Amino acid sequence: MAMLVALALVALTVQSSEGQVASYQLTTCPGKTTCSQCIQTTNCRWCKMPNFTHPRCHGQIEKYCPEEYTVDPSNEFRLLLGRELTKPTRRTGGSLEGQSERESYYSSSHYQSSSSSHSYQQSSSSSSYESESAAGSIVQISPQSVSLKLRLNEVYRLNVNYAQAEDYPVDLYYLMDLSKSMEDDKTILSTLGADLASEMRKITSNFKLGFGSFVDKVLMPYVSTVPKNLREPCPSCVAPYGYHNLMPLSTDANLFSQEVQRANVSGNLDAPEGGFDAIMQAIVCREQIGWREKARRLLLFSTDAGFHYAGDGKLGGVITPNDGDCHLDHNGRYTHSTTQDYPSISQINLKVKQNAINVIFAVTQEELSVYEKLSRLVEGSSAAKLSNDSSNIVSLVREQYNKISSSVEMKDNRTDNVIDVKYYSRCRNTSSQLQQTNRCEGLKVGDVVTFEAHITLLQCPSDPRDWHQVLQIYPVGINESLTVNIEMLCSCDCEQPADPEYREKASECSNAGTYKCGICECDGNYHGQHCECSATDSLLEPGMVDACRMSNSSDECSGRGQCVCGVCVCERRPNPDEVIEGRYCECDNFSCDRPGGLLCSGPDHGRCVCGQCECRDGWTGPACDCRASNETCMPPDGGELCSGHGECECGTCRCSVTEDGRYTGRYCEKCPTCAGRCNEFKHCVQCQQYQTGPLANAEDCATNCTLFVPVPVEKVVIDEQRNDNKCTFYDDDDCRFEFSYNDSDQDKVVVTAQEQRECPPKVFMLGIALAVIAAVVLIGMAVLLLWKVLTSIHDRREFARFEKERMMAKWDTGENPIYKQATTTFKNPTYAGK
Numbered sequence: 001m002a003m004l005v006a007l008a009l010v011a012l013t014v015q016s017s018e019g020q021v022a023s024y025q026l027t028t029c030p031g032k033t034t035c036s037q038c039i040q041t042t043n044c045r046w047c048k049m050p051n052f053t054h055p056r057c058h059g060q061i062e063k064y065c066p067e068e069y070t071v072d073p074s075n076e077f078r079l080l081l082g083r084e085l086t087k088p089t090r091r092t093g094g095s096l097e098g099q100s101e102r103e104s105y106y107s108s109s110h111y112q113s114s115s116s117s118h119s120y121q122q123s124s125s126s127s128s129y130e131s132e133s134a135a136g137s138i139v140q141i142s143p144q145s146v147s148l149k150l151r152l153n154e155v156y157r158l159n160v161n162y163a164q165a166e167d168y169p170v171d172l173y174y175l176m177d178l179s180k181s182m183e184d185d186k187t188i189l190s191t192l193g194a195d196l197a198s199e200m201r202k203i204t205s206n207f208k209l210g211f212g213s214f215v216d217k218v219l220m221p222y223v224s225t226v227p228k229n230l231r232e233p234c235p236s237c238v239a240p241y242g243y244h245n246l247m248p249l250s251t252d253a254n255l256f257s258q259e260v261q262r263a264n265v266s267g268n269l270d271a272p273e274g275g276f277d278a279i280m281q282a283i284v285c286r287e288q289i290g291w292r293e294k295a296r297r298l299l300l301f302s303t304d305a306g307f308h309y310a311g312d313g314k315l316g317g318v319i320t321p322n323d324g325d326c327h328l329d330h331n332g333r334y335t336h337s338t339t340q341d342y343p344s345i346s347q348i349n350l351k352v353k354q355n356a357i358n359v360i361f362a363v364t365q366e367e368l369s370v371y372e373k374l375s376r377l378v379e380g381s382s383a384a385k386l387s388n389d390s391s392n393i394v395s396l397v398r399e400q401y402n403k404i405s406s407s408v409e410m411k412d413n414r415t416d417n418v419i420d421v422k423y424y425s426r427c428r429n430t431s432s433q434l435q436q437t438n439r440c441e442g443l444k445v446g447d448v449v450t451f452e453a454h455i456t457l458l459q460c461p462s463d464p465r466d467w468h469q470v471l472q473i474y475p476v477g478i479n480e481s482l483t484v485n486i487e488m489l490c491s492c493d494c495e496q497p498a499d500p501e502y503r504e505k506a507s508e509c510s511n512a513g514t515y516k517c518g519i520c521e522c523d524g525n526y527h528g529q530h531c532e533c534s535a536t537d538s539l540l541e542p543g544m545v546d547a548c549r550m551s552n553s554s555d556e557c558s559g560r561g562q563c564v565c566g567v568c569v570c571e572r573r574p575n576p577d578e579v580i581e582g583r584y585c586e587c588d589n590f591s592c593d594r595p596g597g598l599l600c601s602g603p604d605h606g607r608c609v610c611g612q613c614e615c616r617d618g619w620t621g622p623a624c625d626c627r628a629s630n631e632t633c634m635p636p637d638g639g640e641l642c643s644g645h646g647e648c649e650c651g652t653c654r655c656s657v658t659e660d661g662r663y664t665g666r667y668c669e670k671c672p673t674c675a676g677r678c679n680e681f682k683h684c685v686q687c688q689q690y691q692t693g694p695l696a697n698a699e700d701c702a703t704n705c706t707l708f709v710p711v712p713v714e715k716v717v718i719d720e721q722r723n724d725n726k727c728t729f730y731d732d733d734d735c736r737f738e739f740s741y742n743d744s745d746q747d748k749v750v751v752t753a754q755e756q757r758e759c760p761p762k763v764f765m766l767g768i769a770l771a772v773i774a775a776v777v778l779i780g781m782a783v784l785l786l787w788k789v790l791t792s793i794h795d796r797r798e799f800a801r802f803e804k805e806r807m808m809a810k811w812d813t814g815e816n817p818i819y820k821q822a823t824t825t826f827k828n829p830t831y832a833g834k
Contacts, residue, residue, distance in 0.1 A: 029041060029043075029044040029045075029055070029057045029058045029059050030055035030057060030058060030583075031057075031581065031582035031583060031584075031586055031587040031610050032044060032046075032057040032582075033057075033519075033581075033582070033583055034495075034517070034519070034521075035048065035056075035057075035071055035491075035492035035494060035495055035516075035517040035519075036490060036491040036492055036495060037057070037581075038056070038057035038071075039071060039072070039073055039151065039152075039489065039490075039491075039492060040152045040460055040490060041057070041152075041609060041614075042152070042153045042154070042609075042614055043059050044057050044058065044059055045057070045058060045059070045065075045070055045071065045072040046070070046071040046072070046492065046517065047065035047069055047070060047071075047518065048069050048070075048071055048492075048494050048501070048517040048518035049065055049066065049069035049518055050508070050518055052065070052518055056517075056518065056519065069518070071492050071493075071494065071517065073149070073151055073489045073492075074151060074154065075148065075149060075150055075151055075154050075156045076148070076149040077146065077147070077148055077149075077156070077158070078146065078147040078148075079143055079146055080143075080144075080145040080146055080147055080483075080485070081143060081144040081145035082142060082143035082144065082145075082146075083137070083139045083142060083143075083144060084139065084142060085139055085140065085141075085142050085161060085162075085163045085165075085448065086137075086138045086139045086140065086163070086165045086166070087163060087165075087166075087446055087448075137294070138165045138168060138294055139165070139480070140162060140163060140164065140165050140168070140475070140478055140480055141160065141161070141162050141474070141475060141478070141480045141481065141482060142160075142161045142162075143160075143161075143482060144480075144481075144482060144483065145482070145483045145485070146158070146482070146483070146484055146485070147484075147485045147487070148455065148484055148485065148486050148487070149486075149487045149488075149489055150419075150455065150456075150457040150486055150487070150488055150489060151457065151489040152457050152458075152459070152460060152488075152489070152490070153456065153457065153458070153614065153616070153617075154456070154457070155454050155455070155456050155617045156454070156455045156456075157452055157453070157454055157455075158452070158453045158455060158484070159450055159451070159452055159453075160410065160450070160451045160452075160453055160473055160482055161448055161449070161450050161451075162408050162410075162448070162449050162450075162451070162475055163446060163447060163448045163449070164405060164408075164443055164444070164445050164446070164447065165445070166445045166446065167204050167205055167206060168204060168206075168295070168296055169204060169206040169207070169208075169292060169294060169295035169296065170200060170203065170204050170206070170207050170208070170295060170296050170298065170401070171208050171210070171249050171290070171291055171292055171295045171296070171297045171298065172196075172200065172207070172208070172209050172210070172249075172298045172300060172397065173209075173210040173211070173212065173249060173282055173289055173291075173297075173298070173299050173300065174189075174209070174210065174211045174212070174256075174300045174302065175212050175213070175214065175275075175278055175279065175282050175299060175300065175301045175302065176189070176211070176212070176213050176214075176260075176263075176302045176303075177213070177214060177215075177273055177275065177302060177303035177304065177305065178213040178214070178215060178263060178264070178265045178266060179215055179216075179265065179266060179267060179268055179273060179305070180234045180237060180265050180266070180267045181304055181305070182265065182302075182303070182304060182390075183265045184388075184389045184390075185302070185304075185386075185388075185389055185390035186260060186263060186265060188389050188390050188391050188393075189260050189390050189393060190257050190258075190260040190261035191257070192257075192390075192391075192393060192394055193209070193253050193254070193256040193257030193260060194253045194254065194257060195394050196209065196253070196256075196393065196394050196397060197209055197253030197256070198253070199394050199397070199398050200397070200398075200401070203398075203401065203405075206295075207251070208249040208250060208251055208290065208292070208295075209247075209249065209250060209251075209253060209256050210245075210247050210248050210249040210250065210256075210289060210290060211246050211247040211256055211259050211260055211263075212243065212244060212245045212246055212247070212278065212282055212289075212332075213243070213244055213246060213263055213278075214241075214242065214243040214244070214273065214274055214275060214277065214278035215240045215241055215242070215266045215267075215268055215273065215274065216240065216242065216268040216270075216272075216273050216274035216308070217242055217274055217277070217308075217313070217316055217318070217337050217338055218230070218239075218240050218241065218242065218337065218338060219316035219317070219318070219338055220269075220316060221269060221270060221315055221316065222268055222269060222270055222274070222308075222315075222316060223240045223267075223268045223269060224268075224269055233266060233267035233268065234265075234266075234267035236264075236265075237264065237265055237266050237267050238264040238265070238266050239266065240266045240267065240268055241266065241333065241334075241337070242274055242277050242278070242333075242334040242337025242338075243274070243277055243278035243281050243282075243333070243334040243337065244331075244332055244333050244334070245281070245282070245285070245288055245289065245328060245332030245333075246259050246263055246332065247259040248288065248289055248290040248332075249289060249290035249291065249292075250290070271305055271306060272305060272306040272307055272308045272312075273303060273305045273306070273307060273308070274307075274308055274337070274342065275301060275303055275307045275308075276307055276308060276309055276342045276343045276348060277322075277334060277337060277342055277343070278334070279299065279301060279343075279348055279359070280322065280324065280343045280347070280348065280351065281326060281327065281328060281334050282299055283299065283348075283351045283352060283355050283357055284324060284325060284326045284351055284355070285326035285328050286326075286355065288326065288328050288332065291355070291357075293479060294479065295479070296358070296404075296405070296477065296478065297355070297356060297357045297358065297477075297479070298357075298358050298360060298397075298400075298401065298404075299357050299358070299359045299360065300360045300362055300397060301359060301360065301361050301362065302362045302363075302386060302390065302393070303363055303367070304363065304364040304366070304367065304386075304388075305367065306367060306370060307374075308342045309342050309343070309344060309345060310322065310341055310342055310343060310344035310345075310347070311341070311342075312341075312342055313340070313341030313342055314341075316338075318338065318339065318340065318341050319341065320339060320340050320341060321340070321341050322340045322341050322342060322343040322344070322347060323340065324343065324347055324350075324351060327340075345374065345377050345378065348378055349377060349378045349379055352378055352379055352380060352381070353379050353380075353411075355479075356380075356474070356476075356477055356478055356479040357380070357477070358380045358381065358382075358404050358476075358477040359375075359378055359380070359381040359382075360381070360382055360383075360384060360396075360397070360400045361374065361375055361381065361382070361383040361384070362384055362385075362386040362390075362393065362396055363383065363384075363385070363386055364385070364386055364387075364388060365385055368383060368385055371383040379411070379476055380404075380409075380476040380477040382400055382403065382404070384396050384399070384400055404477060405443075406441060406442060406443050406444070407439065407440065407441040407442075407443065408439070408440055408443060408449060408475045408476075408478075409438055409439040409475065409476040410423050410438040410439075410451050410453075410473060410474070410475055410476075411438065411473075411474060411475075411476055412471055412472060412473045412474070413471065413472045413474075414471065417458055417459070417603065418457070418458060418459055418460075418461055418466075418469070419455065419456070419457060419458065419469065419471060419486065420454075420455070420456045420458050420604075420616075421453055421454065421455050421456075421471070421473070422436060422453070422454045422456075423436070423437065423438035423451050423452070423453055423454075424436050424437070424451070424452040424454065425437055425438075425440055425449060425450065425451045425452065426450070427440035427441075427442075427449055428440065428442060428443070428447060428449065433631075434452065438451065453473060454617065455471075455484070455486075456616070456617060457486075457488055457489075458603070458616075459607075460488055460490035461488075461490075464490070464491070467487065467488040467490050467491075468485075468486070468487055468488070469486045469488070470483060470484070470485055470486070471483075471484040471486055472484075492517055494516055494517040494518075495516050495517055499516070501515070501516065501517075501518075502514070502515070502516045503515045503516075506520070508520060508530060509521075509522065509530055509531045510526070510528075510530050510531045510532050512525075512526040512531040513526060513531040527564055527565040527566070527567040528565055528566055528567060533564075533565025533566060533567070534565070545563055545566075547563075547566035547567075548561075548563035548566065548567070548568050548584065549584070550584045550586060554584070556568075557569075557570065557584055557585045558582075558584050558585045558586045560580050560585040560588075561580070561585035568582075568583065568584055568585050570582070570585040571585070573590070575590075577589075578590040582610065586610070587609075587610035587611060588608075588610070588611060589607070589608045589609065589610075590608060591608070591611045592608035592611060592612060592613045592623070593613060593622055593623035594623075595623045595625050600613035600614075600615070600623060600624045601613075601619070601623055601624045601625040604616065605619045605624040605625065606619060606623075606624030615628075621650065625650060626649070626650035626651060627650060627651025629651070630648045630651070632648075632651040632652070633648035633651065633652070633653050633667065634667075635667040635669060642654075642655070642667055642668045643663075643665075643667050643668045643669045644668075645658075645663040645668040645669075645671070646663060646668035653665075653666065653667055653668045655668035656668070677725070677741060677743065678725070678727035678729070678741075681708075681727070681739070681741055681749075681751060682727070682729055683695050683704075683705075684701070684704065684705035684707070684708070684710075685710050685737070685739045685751065685753050686731060686737075687700070687701035687705060688701060688705055688709060688710055688753075689710050689712060689737075689739075689753045689754075689755075690731075690737065690757055692731055692732075692733070693731060693732075707749055708741075708749045708750070708751045709751075710739060710751040710752065710753035711750070711751065711752045711753070712753055712754075712755040713752050713753070713754065713755060714754075714755055715754070716738045716739060716740050716752055716753070716754050717740075718740050722742055722744070723742060723744050724740045724741070724742050725740060725741055725742070725743075726738065726739075726740045727739055727740065727741070731757070733757075733759060734759070734760055735757035735758060735759035735760075736757065736758040736759075737753070737754050737757045737758070738753075738754045739751055739752060739753035739754060740752045
């Protein structure tokens with residue numbers, strides 16, 4: 001069922017893409033008014049038949065234009081030189097064993113393109129190979145020279161074969177820092193020359209060894225310029241110098257040891273050294289150093305300090321930039337050390353690429369991180385740790401050479417955005433899928449690696465002289481390359497004066513223009529299909545305005561131009577890169593979708609043609625922001641699209657949400673909320689690890705749980721790379737426990753369980769109730785006691801105040817203080833008390 005759904009999706013995608021191409025052809029192709037504009041548009045063809053009434057540029061012009069009048073150039077390949085790769089062989093009975101096998105291998109080399117025509121010259125390549133083989137030439141890259149005709153935005157797939165040759169010559173030039181701190185290194189190196197040569201001859205019998213040294217510029221502040229210090233900057237030191245080629249490349253290992261032993265150390269002031277001056281001279285002075293044309297060239301740079309680079313020369317008053325040329329005298333000394341600045345990193349990188357040299361930076365631990373960063377900026381270079389006395393130099397050279405020779409990295413000399421090259425390879429695993437990479441590793445002598453170079457012409461240069469370019473494809477560090485002579489199909493043959501139908505001042509053009517490709521190219525003062533209109537005419541004849549409309553309801557020249565003598569003259573935009581074109585000014589190259597602010601998602605994804613995005617190879621969608629292939633949605637280990645748990649949209653998996661849970665991950669392979677097999681393993685983990693659960697009985701546990709025995713751990717940790725699954729449960733005792741399982745091996749299930757359950761502490765309810773009652777009683781008694789204390793204090797205060805007022809009274813104790821005399825007194829005079 002899943003397969004049927006996938007096939008249906010593919011069919012819908014194909015139908016959709018075909019519909020987009022047809023719509024693109026209908027809207028874009030007719031807007032091209034010249035043959036060159038037409039063939040520079042994808043899937044468009046030009047009809048040069050005279051008196052042709054249909055649009056001459058169309059995507060399906062073969063329906064109404066005879067084949068002999070159809071202009072539809074396509075990519076064309078021609079093999080110029082294709083010598084066979086040099087392979088290990090042995091002679092049997094006077095003939096080379098395996099020769100027929102090699103010939104069949106080479107003749108079956110694929111130089112293919114789905115929409116390209118091919119033209120081979122096998123006879124010339126065979127003869128050239130025989131002559132080169134007879135001369136003993138070594139070939140590690142094949143073919144060596146081809147010719148390509150490329151049409152805009154059509155990919156050509158070119159196979160490039162590489163094989164490391166047996167007993168390939170090796171040139172090793174040892175460039176050493178001979179400042180005072182490297183004195184012990186020099187002593188050790190003088191005794192290791194023979195060992196170094198012997199070790200390298202185990203790899204190749206054709207080995208040469210050279211030696212040079214450097215210190216720094218003899219200027220302040222790099223070197224002390226006091227006369228005494230110039231003669232002897234340090235005890236037992238020679239005068240400072242910039243760079244000295246002490247021994248050109250030679251097969252004499254004893255001479256190497258002698259030269260190293262005779263070389264004397266010197267001294268300077270600042271920490272960085274003038275190593276870049278020495279590297280530049282050792283690279284560009286090919287004759288003086290003795291670099292061979294056909295050899296793997298290794299430059300071993302040894303130091304325990306940093307380096308000066310471009311701009312540092314100003315400290316010593318040197319402002320002349322380094323010219324990148326050789327400046328060695330007859331004694332091998334650098335003559336421009338005090339007159340030219342240090343080289344820049346980019347200059348070093350350029351010369352390394354031009355001369356195919358692998359630089360090995362052998363530096364001490366303190367400087368290793370700096371030189372590792374430098375090696376990432378210099379093509380084909382590497383950095384390795386050098387012991388403090390250089391005693392590990394032999395093993396270091398062997399390891400670095402094996403690292404360099406066992407890998408191959410393809411690069412090219414592109415400098416602009418006119419041509420795009422992408423590399424694909426299966427490397428040594430020929431049964432695997434083609435991967436986008438320009439590097440293969442783990443190679444051995446005789447291993448043949450094929451790189452598929454996808455070459456695409458992205459744009460036609462404005463200058464026709466740039467329509468012929470030479471592309472060099474080369475393996476890094478190897479002085480061999482594939483030369484691709486590219487001719488850009490940016491114009492039609494019928495537009496050239498050599499074509500029989502090309503006529504100037506032609507009668508078909510009212511003697512006012514050039515007839516080519518079936519149309520008239522009018523002189524500057526005339527317009528019209530047959531140059532019948534003058535540009536100076538201010539009035540238009542009746543009906544000419546209608547010729548500037550696509551339909552009766554459309555605007556004149558689409559509202560973006562002026563109708564001059566029946567011909568639309570389109571507006572010019574302030575930005576010269578934005579162009580309005582087409583017969584009716586209906587097309588432009590700036591009104592397409594801009595996701596993220598980039599027109600058609602950027603030049604690497606597509607370009608805007610007539611208001612629609614024209615996508616590059618590998619991209620699709622209205623804005624070229626979707627990958628055309630579903631490969632990025634396929635799990636690397638195989639399986640269904642998005643692991644069967646999602647849909648592939650624009651090359652990215654959109655995961656589903658199901659009843660089981662939500663799927664996540666790049667390929668929807670994860671489901672953190674899904675139960676999985678957790679419930680299946682739960683009871684067995686409980687009984688085996690904690691002796692709880694429905695299977696707590698030992699007999700039941702032994703009978704039902706035979707698939708695994710959990711491994712107890714303090715804390716369960718999962719490894720996502722091993723596809724571990726984590727499970728968490730609470731049992732009847734409200735205890736929490738975790739375990740993980742891995743069932744990637746169908747014959748074995750590995751379960752890791754938490755050693756102890758996480759149980760909540762037990763609660764004593766009666767004690768809590770009694771404690772609450774006791775607390776309430778105590779609080780009540782405390783409140784009553786507090787009330788009693790406050791009441792007593794209040795009463796005592798009132799009594800004390802009463803006593804105080806009583807004591808302060810002023811009346812006689814015999815009188816009643818509240819008695820008042822009567823206001824009127826009556827007496828009876830007749831009463832005498834009797």
